[in-house]
Amino acid sequence: MKADLPENIVEDIAIAVVLMSETPEVKNWTVYVVNFKDEPITNVMITSKGYGEKDGKQVKTSLLRHFIGDLDANSYAGVEAIDTAVFGLTNEYWMSYYIGKEIFDKKFIFLPESIVDSNIIRIPLLNKPGVMIK
Template identity: 40%
Template sequence: MRKDIDIPDVKGVYVAIVPEKIEGELSWYVNLINDNESSLTNVMVSSSGYLKKQNGEEIRTSVLRHMIADLPPQSYAKVESIMEDVFQLNNQFWVSYQMNGKMYDKKYIFLAESISEDNFSVIPVIGSKGVLIK
């Protein structure tokens, strides 16, 4: 039964959206951060955007899925690029992985309009500024 299932808390795994200047152009990237002392294996990241307007209209993006075989300790991986056009939406990232023989999963949501310089902080492991969800 459900009470018999051990669902461990996710600690030390974050999602950050970080801007980068590449050849003079500003690009934004979604990064998965492993701030643990153990590797993450069989990492699945599912991303989507959505918003329900006041008039009842719903906006949804396609669902994208990414696989990362191994994410070493104290490292990060660029998951996908993200366009500024979708910053007006809620951007959801569902992350599932294995660590030390246990399965973990967590949903990270960047609320609409939250991806902005007003919400920047220094991102652990990466060291540059961006928006972080723990």
Template identity: 40%
Template sequence: MKKDIEMPEVSGVYVAVISEIGVEGEKIWNAYIVNDKSEPIENVFVSSKGYLVNIKGEESKSSVLRHFYKVVPAKSSQKIEVVIDDVLKLNNEYFVSFYHQDRLFDKKFVFLAETIKKENISVVPIIQKQGVWIK
């Protein structure tokens, strides 16, 4: 049964964590979903969480947050959430599901612990700002 389910590969959609300046001039990180396709994606559902198990076996985790966007237009981005400094030391997982051309797609994007930092930033396509991104 499971082998009969076709899971199409996700391309042209990715998650980026962008370094930005907050309202009070402080440095903040914001997570975005980026649609690099030439068509919109619809019914976009994003579930995010942070987690880590240290070498002593102690588990740290954040709350699970869920976000829904009716449409993310072609060649655009949608802000998901602010990524607070406390969760940068955790693995940050974004599970993204969406419809494109009447087909359901989903993909898990994981930023490993301590990878969201200035040493790993580059210009993120579409957004044209500095950040860390996963295709």
């Protein structure tokens, strides 16, 4: 059964945690999906959750579902705001989308403490600082 399904490889799609603004007291971060393809993707759905250990206890955030809809070629869309308090957890984004009638899906995982200054790059298309998984 599972062997009959096509192995659709996800390429040229990224999830980025982007620094939108900052003051001396607060940094505001937003998660984006970025389509680097030269073709649109449709019916984009993303689930997000965080999990791991904090203060010696296992914690889990709520599972959130985000319907983005269609995403044009070489474009991006906001998924959710993210609080710096969860940067110490594993943050998982599971994305599915269509190209034509073919479905694609991929899990993007930001490991604990991976959203740090030393990993920040300039995110293409958004032209803002952030951490990206492609």
